[in-house]
Structures are given as structure tokens and as C-alpha cells.
Amino acid sequence: MKRIVTFGEIMMRLNPEGYLRFTQAGKWELSYAGGEANVAASLAQFGLDAAFVTKLPRHEIGQSALNECRRYGVDTSLILRGGERLGLYFVEKGASQRASKVIYDRSGSAIALAKPEEFDWNKIFAGADWFHFTGITPALSDNCAAATMEALRTARSLGITVSCDLNFRKKLWTSEKAGRVMGALMPFVDICIANEEDAADVFGIRAEGADVKGGDVRGETYISVAKQLCDRFNFKKAAITLRGSLSASDNNWSAMLYQGGEAFFAPNYRVHIVDRVGGGDSFGAALIYSQLSGWDNQRSINFAAAASCLKHSIEHDFNLISLDEAEALAAGNASGRVQR
Amino acid sequence: MKRIVTFGEIMMRLNPEGYLRFTQAGKWELSYAGGEANVAASLAQFGLDAAFVTKLPRHEIGQSALNECRRYGVDTSLILRGGERLGLYFVEKGASQRASKVIYDRSGSAIALAKPEEFDWNKIFAGADWFHFTGITPALSDNCAAATMEALRTARSLGITVSCDLNFRKKLWTSEKAGRVMGALMPFVDICIANEEDAADVFGIRAEGADVKGGDVRGETYISVAKQLCDRFNFKKAAITLRGSLSASDNNWSAMLYQGGEAFFAPNYRVHIVDRVGGGDSFGAALIYSQLSGWDNQRSINFAAAASCLKHSIEHDFNLISLDEAEALAAGNASGRVQR
Amino acid sequence: MKRIVTFGEIMMRLNPEGYLRFTQAGKWELSYAGGEANVAASLAQFGLDAAFVTKLPRHEIGQSALNECRRYGVDTSLILRGGERLGLYFVEKGASQRASKVIYDRSGSAIALAKPEEFDWNKIFAGADWFHFTGITPALSDNCAAATMEALRTARSLGITVSCDLNFRKKLWTSEKAGRVMGALMPFVDICIANEEDAADVFGIRAEGADVKGGDVRGETYISVAKQLCDRFNFKKAAITLRGSLSASDNNWSAMLYQGGEAFFAPNYRVHIVDRVGGGDSFGAALIYSQLSGWDNQRSINFAAAASCLKHSIEHDFNLISLDEAEALAAGNASGRVQR
Amino acid sequence: MKRIVTFGEIMMRLNPEGYLRFTQAGKWELSYAGGEANVAASLAQFGLDAAFVTKLPRHEIGQSALNECRRYGVDTSLILRGGERLGLYFVEKGASQRASKVIYDRSGSAIALAKPEEFDWNKIFAGADWFHFTGITPALSDNCAAATMEALRTARSLGITVSCDLNFRKKLWTSEKAGRVMGALMPFVDICIANEEDAADVFGIRAEGADVKGGDVRGETYISVAKQLCDRFNFKKAAITLRGSLSASDNNWSAMLYQGGEAFFAPNYRVHIVDRVGGGDSFGAALIYSQLSGWDNQRSINFAAAASCLKHSIEHDFNLISLDEAEALAAGNASGRVQR
């Protein structure tokens, strides 16, 4: 079985029940999530051996985050314990014209304060085939950025394939700093995942003619983004997700995989949203799965788009979709008929 | 008041709250349902005297199933008590491209193990005007099939009108066995209810040109199914429901009633789904109501389609729609404006 | 800061969880709402000094209603205490073709039985810039009608601007009585808010060519309603809300502001409904806000339509939308993209 | 099977979840209850044919009250429909030194406004062996008092045994009026049920030396109450319940049955309270059951005390205890060991 390692932060996620606003709710749903943990959880559902690396406080809140990963089959044996707090974030589900809101409260978390030397990457990567991180990890702290760099160097030395989802978070760092730090990490990356905004925010790379606020997905114009990314950083492949936000309740969703001048487009999905947080992570996970499966680019992007389309119908961040379900949708069965 | 008797299984139904997946949920909604119980409950809402015949364990779980029928006005005085277990099934509500899932755990239930001689059909049918069953009942066990045959013979001898919803369940029996057993029961049936898939699965009857997986409802092609059914089994009427599954969240829904070469189509409804389990049963119930009311075929099919359209907006299986509500929709008021 | 006083009834609101019907639910959500309280709450979210005048029983249920206003920033210091009961109403949320239902149980409430002399309007209006009421208040009882008249006379004498939302409730009075009582109050009103049905039910004023049951919003035809209202009662301005009910789940929503022969139309919003009760009140509040802000008519109606569009995405009656959120939508950002 | 008829009011009962106060709760539990409905429901659990007579609004809230009775096996076929509202009451569960609170909102209910001539007692009592009412019913309105008198005259003429639970409600009437009205009804009563406070409040009958506020149950002193009741009204038997309130969480509970100078005491139970509302009603029901079973006085009082002891462990008013469970406790098994 293929083994993947992801590295980053997992947080407590708090959201009011249903469509209640932050200021209304008395009962909240509590789950645990974070970009790289989401990817690991999704890959574990597909049946791979996925390990998540982070640092968690020893107290019961930290333990609960670990337990949630373990519950869904993620290997948690590499997680460091210590530090004071678990980062957290609040999610308010939007509907119709009212946007979803996310409030972060993540500074000073155990992982953000972890020192680079706490991670023994040679041990961590034992048996690993793939390493994945996102732009959030180096944004957490300079220590995390340094640890990521060390991880990348080790991965390179061990011949491990590396993927990165740019995932820009403006609350964590500026575009300027992101560009500088991420720019130094990119040479170690084989496959880059981004959406149009990330590419612009982090590297100033822009496609012409795209209107990401409107509901129209005109993916063709994104080829130039992918091309620029690959050209600048020598990525083997670049994948772009394409979200057309019709409203907080309905989105268009598609994706493109680019390699060597060729672009492979997935079909567009019109999704009725249950919970869209984690949508991008589910795409990254499925793309990794398809690459590790040796599928061709068209099949890869179709699978990744289908799996992440399905994420939008699932509560909380983890994409609890099986291989069969994602493949069935990729094969064209979008009718949603009852499975008995 | 007209009296209807239905015969079959009622199960515990377990579904996670909202759109949570089976593997996520800690709190579940628990209700009680089953094809023939659903029909009885719906008819009781319309104000008829509807009795449900089954066998239930004496313990509190069995009692709860009985109580749920009683709560909604179903006559439960004919229910046998005994046996070990109540069948159950798990429902996971789908959304958008993610299909709903149903997992059955019904083998060995009290009704499946009941012996034909436990049912005294002459007593059961005292005062009854109509008898309804579905293809699920004889599929539960050979005993149930024998009991159904005995019920049909008695109904015929008493001049009671009989309706049957084909309702094929591939987990319960093969198409081959279904065809054989149901084929023997059909001569006692006056009105047959089916969808295209049931007709194909049970009797190998197929309409040309229909694409039930797509979202398009092209009802005209179903006339041939109804005609074949009537021709083969000498049904007085055959009703076909037409579901176009656009996604797990949105369906088209319509229906047709066929008699003597003439087909009567209900309007098509585009439904935004709250819970679609029990949709077919609600159609059957409304059709029985309209027939017992002596309505003409067009009014009958319009009412049945409207009542079952409304079922899709109601949680759990029972179609808790009043006569007034169904008639208002059948009369064309689909605006959903607030009733104060 | 501008100060607004509203006068009317606040009730306990009871609704089943989710889409459960009245007859199904074991757990209910309990909130507190009423036309004029909703307006005050909405204005408090926009940052104004909004006071709500009513009478509430001294017991804990009355106190809870007061607390809910206070929680959201409404000035409750003018509320009288005494009487026996709080009115209440039951809300069943509809979906798709199934309409929402409201059952009122409000007779004999503390406010309905309050005597006109209990309200010292000169004191109540100290510091106030605006007074708002709806057609529900005088409909509660003859005492309430007399108190409203007294309030209006005092407001006029103090130079306070007055707005009224016609809000006809056929369960409370007849069209005939409404026309008579409201007709006497209208000369004191500066700005009238209505929908087409209210204008017809209360004053027999009808627009030609409008079809309020269908899903089509053809606002142009409403100009004649506004013009007739202004002409008959000498209103400075009249605002008309335009709801096109496609289904209980989806509506079109727009509005028009009319002044001196000129009509200003807001864009039409297609809304996917979370909870539409209180939609009209949220419009009134936003219109008052825009008028107090000295905005021109086009900006005013755009803001009012946007704020009330957003209400449809919020559970319960209070429109818990901030100024920023309403302005962003009025400025055209309807994409519902996640705000991080 | 013995048939019992009870007559009175059923209300909507609203209580916050768990131990939340009225002013805290957002989600409430909604059930339906009332003294005489509680008695009917309890008797139905024991397997008798229990019918409840009242009047309920036709709307869904009235229907839900009826459904709740029906669910638990109460014959609801005698219930009149009509009127505007269902009475309701709010229950806040106390704990430790904090007392439970009940707020009533029941005036103007359908049953309170029902006219005596709406009830055809000869029809209602067809097949009945027993009639039960409480002091609440005549307190609802003069109409209800008149209807009760008519019921009693008819019961007497038909030779039906009559029981009455004094159940004084000071919010509904004064002691003076209660004494007068109840005094006129008592000559038709065979078995009187009361606690010490009721006897004092309604008829000014007091036991010496009893301290009902303290935690001590000194039942012997209640004999004089029972004797005075029997002497004044010629009851065949009088039953007295004895509650010692140690705190809102813990009570002592016992009872005595008196006949012809002899007093039969049940053992004292120390109860840890889940929900004590309906405790008295459950006693009355069990006493009726034991009398209809022809049990001797000692067995009767033991059974009634045991059944009502168990009520204190059950949420909401209905005493959902089976015959077996009550008999097991009456036989001395109070260990609460798990039943597998």
C-alpha cells in the first residue's frame, strides 16, 4: 500500500447547528480539521496508508484532535505531543446571498510554536511514497517554514514525490512574505495545486479574462496560470480548481490538470452545497490518489474533480467519500438515485 | 367510511441527523416505517379507516412501531404480537451528487418468520373495502408469500378490491423468483402500481426509449409498460410513477394512470427533496384514496401525483399530508406561500 | 445616534426543528418575535438606538421576550410589565411545494389588553427621531388602536417622522374594520410600506396585471398601487415589496420606492429560503435606516431590498444582518463566497 | 376489558431541555398532558380500554394532542373538535434547593369554552365501567362545571363507578368557589383521591400535626383527613397521597387508602426525581386499576403507590409504566438492577 505523509496544523472547528448565525447559536458542532489533516483523512478513505504530522497539546482537546484522525484511519503515530493550545476556527454556514464566514483563532498553537528540530524527517519519511503540504504550514510561523524546508530537503534526498497546495491565507501572512517563503520551497515541489486567487496572491500570477466572483466557470482562461506556474518553478504538473460561486448555496465546480503544455479539463459540476469548507483539500487528496495509482491525466483530473464535488455534500472538513463513490461520479453517475 | 387493509412489514428506521454520513453521526433519528405501513398511514391522514396487518415482537421496540402507527390514526388492532426482532434499516440522506443510501437489516423479523396460518383473513377483512400489498411482502419469506396468496384468495372471495405496488427489492430475492411468485399473485390484483424499473426487474417488461438515470421525464414512453402489464395480467388499471433524478437534492416527479388503452398523465413536478424515502408508497396511498372516492382517472392521477410530490418535502417515510393540502396542489397551487 | 421607537406585540415563536411537521416534532426551537420588535432588532444591528414599546407579563416567559430584545441591542427600558400572557405563534417550515404554516395563539395577550392610558407617549418619544408601527398593532384590540392613535398624535406634535407597514392579518380583523381604523391613522404617516395584497385587503387598492401567486415578479405594475396609496393618504413616500413565490424553497424578491410620481426599483433577488418569516419587517427596518441616513431613493431601496433579501437566509424572525453585510449585497456582491 | 372514561383538559406542555431555566433555553421539549389525560394514558399502559373526553381545536396543534393520546393507546374517538386554542403550560425542572416552576397559559381553551350540551353523556358512557375526573375540570369554566355535573348524573343513572381527584388549582378558582362547586359534585363520587393540601384548600379539612413542607412523611396523621372526607361526602373510600419534599431532586412518596374506619398504608419510597409532574395522576390511575381488578385495599394501595413512585422516574406527564413493572415494585423489587 502506498504511504503518504502530510504536515500541518489541525484545529478545533466550531460551527453553529444548521444555518444559525454565530450570534444566535447555543449548541455548536465541534469537529477537528485543517488542510493537511483533511488530505490525509481523505486518502485514508481511499484505502491508502496516510500519516499526518503535527504537534498537539497533551490535554484532552489535543487528544480529541488526534482521535478524530485515528477514527478515520489516519496514522497518528508520528504526531508530536506538547505545547499549550490547539488552534481553532469558527465556521458560520452561509445560504443564498449570505456568505459563509470563518473566524480563525489559531495563533500560538502547539504546532506554530514547535521548533524545526523537533521533527526527524528521516524517521518520519520511512516508507513514504509521497509528501504533501499546503501554503498554510509555512505561514503558521517561521519555525514551521523552516521545518517545511527541512522536510522538503529530506523528501528530495529520499526521492519522495512532493505536492503542494498554495492555499494563501491573508490572515497569516502578507502576499509579499508568502511569495518569498513559498518561492523558496517551490523548487522541491513536483505537483502544484492552486486556484486562480492563490496564484495571484502568492506569486502575482494572473489569468486574463477570468471573473472569479461571478458564477461562470470559464476554465480555459486558467491555462495561462498553470503554464506560468510550471514555467517559473519547473513543476511536473499543475492543477487548478475552478469555483464559480453562484451563491452560498450553489456553486459551479471544476478543475484542470496541466502538464507540458497540455491541459486536461474535468467536467463542470453544479453543486448544491451542504458544507464547502475543505473542498480544495479533497481535490488535492484525490489528485494525489490518482497520481499514485498511475492514472493518466484525464482520468486523474476527472477523479479529483468528482471526489471534491462530492465533498460539498458532506458536513465538516473531512471528505468521507469512498473510492467507489468517487469513481462512480467520475464515471458519470451524478443522478443521486437512492442506493439500496 | 371506507376501510382499507394493508399487509407487510414495518421496520425501525434509523437515520443520522441532517446530512451527516453513517460514519459521522452520534445522534440518530429513529422512526418506524415500511411500504404497506406507509400506505396505511397516508390513508389515515386522508381520513379513511386504514388498518395495517403485520406481526411485531412483544417488547418495547415492537410496541413503539405499533404506537407510531396508532399515533397517526392507523388501526393497529389486527397486528399480531410475538417473535424476536423488528427488522430495521439505516437511511443516509444524500445531497447534490451524493446519493442517499439505505442499508437493510431485516432478516429474521417477526413478520418474516410468521406462519401463514397465524392470519385469519376472513376476520381481518371484516368490513374492508380494499386490500393493498407490495412486492416486498411476498419477498420477505416463503411464509409471507403464502400468507399473501391466502389473503388474495380471501379478498377475491369477499369481493374486495386489490392493489399491488410491484416494489422490487433485489436484496430480498432474485428477479427470477420475484417473477415467479409475483406472477402467481397478479391474477388477484385489480390495480397495479409500478415504476419502469420494477416492471423490468420483476416481469422483464421494458419501455423503449426511456432513460431513467437522466433527469428528463419522458412519460409517454411508459405507456407501453402499462399496456404490457395490463395485457399480461388483466389488471383493470396500471399506474406508473416517473422519477427523473436530477441529483439527490432535486428530482422531477410525475405519474401516469392507464386504463383500457387510455393514458392519463399528471403534471410534472420539480421537487426539492427533504426526504424521498416513501415517495412511491405515498403515491399508492393517494391513488387508492382517489379510486375509493370514485374520481375519474385524470383527477385520480393528478391527486396521486400531487400527494406524492408533497411527500418529498416531509421527513421520514409517512406522508403526513392532509386531504386539503394534496387537493390544493392538485388544483395547481404550487407556490408554497405561507399559510397563516 | 438616531433613535427609533416601534410599538407593537412580541410573541413567543415555536417551530419544530428543521422541516418536521407540527405533528411530528418532539423538540422545538423557541424564539421571540413580532413585526415591530423585528424592526427594532434589525435597526439595532445597523447600529441605531432602537427602542421597542409593548407590555409583557412579569413572569419568566415575558422576561425571556424582553431578554431576547435586549440581547440584540434593543432598548427595552420603555416596556411595560403586567398582564397574564404572552401571545404565541407556531411556525412550520415548508419546503418545495409544501407551504409554510403559521398558527397564531395571541388573543388576550398583555399588550392586547393594555389600556391606552398606560402609555405616556410624550415620555416614550423623548429623544426619538422616528416612530414605526404596523397594521398588526391596531388590529390587536380597540385599546391598541386607540393607543396607536394617541402615539401618532403625539409624534406629529413632536415632529417625529412616522412609518407604517400595512401588514394585514385576516385572523385579527376584517378588511372592512382594517380599512376604517387604518384609514384614520394614515393621515399621520409619512412613509407607507406595503405589499400588493395588503393594499388590496386594507384599502381595496389594486394594481392591474399583477399575479402574486405565480413566480414572476413584474414590479412595474405595482407603481399604480403606490401612487394610489400616496394620493389617497398624502404619504411622502410609499414602498412596495414584491415577492414571487416559486415554491416554499425558492422565491423572487424585490422592492420599489415611490415618491412624487417617480418609482425606484431594486434589483430582483432569487432567494433560496432558510426562513422567510420576518422578511417584510426586515425590509421596513432597512428602509427606515436608509431614510434616517439621508440616502437618495435609489440607494435607499437598493439597501432595503438587499437587507431583506439576506433575511431569508437567517433562522427566526430577527434580521441579524450587519450594516456591512447589507451594503455589500446592495453593492452587488451576491456570490456568497466564504469570508475568511 | 374494563372501560374507563376520563373528562378534562389536555394541554401542550413546554419544558426547556434538562435543567435549563425558562430564560436560558433555545430548544424545548414539547409534549401534551393534563390530569385526566394522564390518568387515561396510564390506564391504557396497564391494558385497559381508556377513553379521554375533551374538546380540541381542529388545527395541527389540537391534532397533535389527540395523536399523543392515541399513540399511547387512549381511545380518542369521543373527543370533540372545534374552538380556537389549546391550553398550554410551561414546566421548568428544579434541582436541589431550586424548586420546579409551572406557568399556566390555559384560559380560553377549546374545552374551557365548550358548552355542556356539546357532550352527550349517555353516548359517551356506552360500555363504560368507570368515570374519573379531577377538580381541575370544573375549575376550567362554569360550562365545564355544568358539564361535569351532567356527566356525574348520567354516570349515577348508569351505575358507573366514579372517582375524583380533588386537585385544587389556585390559579383557576378560589377555595371558596372550589368548595361550593366541588361540594355539589361530591355526592356523586364513590372514591375520592386527595393530598392533604387539596383537602384543606377545597373543603377546609385539615389533619393535625402534619407538616407537608418538611421532608418527613408521617402518614398516620392523615387518617383524620380521609375520615372527615368520607364522613362529609359519604365516599366509599378515600385515598391520600403523602409527599415529603426533601428537595427538588429527592422526595419521599407514600399513600394511604381509607375505608370504613380502616386505613391501609403503602410503604414509603425515597424517590430520586426525573420528572415529578403527573405524579398524583399516576396514583389515581393505578388506584382505579386496582379497584377494577377487585384487589383488596392493601394490595390496591401498594400497587398505586408503586406505580406512582415509578412515575417520578419518567420524563413528561404520562406514566409510561407497564403493569409488570408496577407490580414488580409493589412486590418489593426496588433495586433498579438492569433488566436484560
Added chain:
Amino acid sequence: MKRIVTFGEIMMRLNPEGYLRFTQAGKWELSYAGGEANVAASLAQFGLDAAFVTKLPRHEIGQSALNECRRYGVDTSLILRGGERLGLYFVEKGASQRASKVIYDRSGSAIALAKPEEFDWNKIFAGADWFHFTGITPALSDNCAAATMEALRTARSLGITVSCDLNFRKKLWTSEKAGRVMGALMPFVDICIANEEDAADVFGIRAEGADVKGGDVRGETYISVAKQLCDRFNFKKAAITLRGSLSASDNNWSAMLYQGGEAFFAPNYRVHIVDRVGGGDSFGAALIYSQLSGWDNQRSINFAAAASCLKHSIEHDFNLISLDEAEALAAGNASGRVQR
């Protein structure tokens, strides 16, 4: 009406439903609380004009904390807005031998990072009669300690009475630092509230012969603690709470008020615990109330002990007990009988 100002932190409080452990819960109850906010809320329930001073982030989570204070009648007009985060803490309710657990995550909160000069104490104290703080406030940060000192100097200059609850939090500072900082603040304090452990932890003051871990409350030995406190810091009065922890479910609870060599003891209460967090704060509030009411020392301590006894029966931190309820218990009515 008397006006009280309290100063400190309010946090988000998160607790699993019921008795679920941290690692089990999927749904959590979310409320807002903190020592000084709890005192203000309790005083507002008694009908006083209580203002709470803190600093809260502008986002919706900060707003929700403000709203919760406002909901229960606390004057929030003095609250500063700004900063990044709201502190939070997790509460796991214990039972029987399993202790309750509290995990704090409060560092870096808006109030902890607020600068002393942000608070204009002369303005804040306009109209105030009393100022209350606890040992938590100066422990939050050196800035908070400085702000507290400034508040105390201003209060002294304005002749405002000052109370302080020692409330030692070992996670926030050491005993050594607490002793030093608190020692400097004490000279400005009129009334000191403490339990035995606080006095020992902060000032090294110990009573002989007391065993606070056992279930026995032997209050007499606490007189020496109060005497030492008063002697060292020249307090007018010192109040000591006495908790005897029998288990997580059952406690003894009492208190003593000491003045000029005389000690006044409240009765001991055996409490069955619903939620004991905030118990000490509720005592402080009630003591302030009784002092402001001019009651003698015995009545004061009886009232304070009774009010705080009742807190143990209430979910979450705020002591939502009315004046009447506390006085009834202080007068000796502890029977918990239902109030109708």
C-alpha cells in the same frame, strides 16, 4: 438604583452536552462567562444597575459575549472593542467520583493585551456605588494589574466601595507573584471574599484544623483565616465560602462573614450539583447586594449563602436566580416543592 461596576475577562465557555467527556462529544453547549461578568449578571438579576468593563474583539464571537451580558441585563456600554481573540475555556462536567475538569485557553485575549490607558476610570465610575474585581483580573497580564491599580485609586478617590474575591488561578501566575501584586491592591479593598485555599495560595494565610478535601464543613476553624486577612489588610469585612466536596455530584456549601472580631455563619446546604462553575462568583454578587441593601451581617451572609447555594442548580456560570428565589431559600424554604 444602586450601580456596580465590575472589571475583568469574559470568555467563551464550551462544554459537552450532559456528562459526556471531552473526547466523546460532538455537540457542545456554548456560553460566555468569567468571574466578574458572572458577578455583574447575578446583580442584574437582583435588579441592580450592573456594568461590566472589559475589552472584546469586534468580530461576532466578541459580539456574542457582549450580547450574552446584555441579554441578562448587564450594562455593556462601557466595554471596549478591539483586539484579536476572546479567551475560552472548556468545562467537562464530573459526576460521582469523577471530578469536573476545566481547560483554559485564554492567553493573548483582547482584555489581557489591553493597555491601562485605554480605561478612563473617572468616566467608567460615573454614578457608581461599588466596584468589584477578582484576583483573576490582575493575573491576566501586567497591563491588567496596572489597570486594576488605576481603577482602585480612582475608586478610592471617588469614595466608591470596593470588593475583591481573591480567586487564585495557578495557571495564570505563581503564588509568589500573586501575593506581591494582590498585596499591593488590597489596601484599596473594603470587603474581601475568599475561600480557605485562596487565602493560603495568595497570602500564605492558613486556618488550623480544616480539611477542605473531605466532605465535612467545620466553619469555625475559618474564623482565623478571616481574622488574619482583616488584620493584615485592614478590610472592613471578610467573607469566607466553605465548600465540602463529598463527590462531584454532591457538596456541602456554607459561608461566613467576619467583621471586627465577630463571625456570622450561614446554615450549611447539602447541594445536588447541576453545574457548580460560578458558585463562588454568585456568592460574591449576593454579598454585594446585601451590603448595598444595608442588611445586617447575619442577614447578609444568609442571603449570600442561599443565592450561591441555588447557583449550583443552574447550568452555565451565570446565577440566574431572582431576588425572590434567593430570599425564599434564605428564609428557610429548601423543600423544592413545585411552584405553580
Added chain:
Amino acid sequence: MKRIVTFGEIMMRLNPEGYLRFTQAGKWELSYAGGEANVAASLAQFGLDAAFVTKLPRHEIGQSALNECRRYGVDTSLILRGGERLGLYFVEKGASQRASKVIYDRSGSAIALAKPEEFDWNKIFAGADWFHFTGITPALSDNCAAATMEALRTARSLGITVSCDLNFRKKLWTSEKAGRVMGALMPFVDICIANEEDAADVFGIRAEGADVKGGDVRGETYISVAKQLCDRFNFKKAAITLRGSLSASDNNWSAMLYQGGEAFFAPNYRVHIVDRVGGGDSFGAALIYSQLSGWDNQRSINFAAAASCLKHSIEHDFNLISLDEAEALAAGNASGRVQR
């Protein structure tokens, strides 16, 4: 780290919220549990390497059972997949005099139908130090009994210590069959765990003078049970749990460990029950832990009694108590004071 293997069934557990009866509840809590899974979960909380062996259906319900084990750190890699159904049981929580109820629906489960040859015990026991089973496993089916025998033979050959909890289930087999089958397994057992009833039901071994129904725990009389067990089957040690059921809410709980004629008694705990299902399993787990830790008999039994005492305060079957918590109670800290 020590490795333990347990073998048996895990079921879905369904219980109504709070104290609702089976017939009342609409929402149920769903968890997964079973005697041997409970032991493994408890040992994983203590930090050991605990593996659970069973067979689970491949569907999502089976997966959820596996996930729940994994979540709490149990090694699930040895679990077989296949078969049709997961057994389930319903738990109704009792209170006061009302007993808890358990209804099983477990026949035909995947594990009950598993064949002995599906288990490769040599592989399963790789690295294991201890094997634990209970009397439930061989009672599930003859296949399971044969598999257990095979497991025991292999364990003996590998020198693995074996413990067995007699755990008689009268719904699964007769005393006669239990005695015969268990009698054949006992020679392979090193440590036997039982309560007095198990010893009597399975082997007809009885202590004189004990009254297990009453609330009194008189452990001394149980020595003869332990002695008889050890004498007959040559156990190294026998542990007896002693439950005194005062009511469904309050129990006495203690235990004894017997070896070579010497008996070691734990203190008695008076427990206020949150959920007592799984209490015995938590005792077995803690005893295994203490034995693997090499503790002497007194420390062992003290720890086992303390850990299982704490189980009674935890919802659902798994004893989610940490080593520290159990040791603190074993060391005498039973005060339940808040841990901050």
C-alpha cells in the same frame, strides 16, 4: 509496551437521550460496544497496545464500529470483514426505582456466523502478552465456542496469559450449556473474573449469606465463591465484583481479588450512576492492566475497583478513564473537586 488481544462481539448500541423510555424517544444516541471491545478500549486509554478481534460487515455500519474502536486507540488491524449484519442492542437508562433495560438483537451477526478457520490465532497472537475473552463469546454460536477453544490452545502453546470474565447471558444460552462449554475452556484460563451471579449461573457455585438484590455489600461472604472457582479450575487468581444495587441511580461497588487462600478487598464506593453498562468490563480491563504492571494483589484490586467505579460516571460502554484518573481515585481522592 505490553500487547493484549481480546476476542468477541462489538454491537451497535442505541439508547434514547437522557431518561426517556424506549417508547418515547425520537432521537437516540448511537455508539458501539461489547464486552471484549470495552476491555480493549479501556486498556488503550491506559496506554497499552490493545487489539480487538472480531468480524464486521463491510458496509458503513460495520465500518463505524471499527472506527469507534480505532478512535479510542484500539488496534483494529486484526478485524475480519464480511458477513451481513452487526448485532445491536437497545439500552434504556433507569432511574430511582425504575430499572435500566437492555434489549438484544444480536443473532445472525457477522461474528456469530464466522467460522473457526477464519481466525489464524498464531498470527493474531504475534507479539501478544495477554489474551482476554468473556463468557459471551462462546455463547454467540458453536462456531464462536470452537474459535475460542482454538484461541485458548494457541495462547497456551505460546505462553500467553489468559483471563476470562464469566459474564453469563441467559438470552444466549442455558446455564447447562454454559456450564458445559465454559467448563471445557476454563482449564486454559489463568485469571477468572466473575460476580456472584455468574458463578452461580454458569457453574452452580454459590456463596452463603449473600443478598445481591439488597443494597448491602458484604464482600466477606464472596471468598467462598472465589475459593470454589480456583479449586475447581485451578485458576491462579479469581476476582469477584460486588455490586449492591440501592436503586437504578445509586449503587455500592466494590471488588475482591483472591489468590491462594488469601483475599484482598478494595474499598467500597457509593456511586451515583451516569451509565453503568460496561462497569464489569472496565473492572476486567483495569485488573489486566494492574497484573501486566506487576502490581501486588492489594494495589491491583484497588486500582481495578477505582477504575471501574469511575466507569459508572461515563456515558456509553467504553471506560474513557486515564491512568492518572484511576490512580488518583485508587489513592483515595474521591472528592470530585474541579480540576483546573
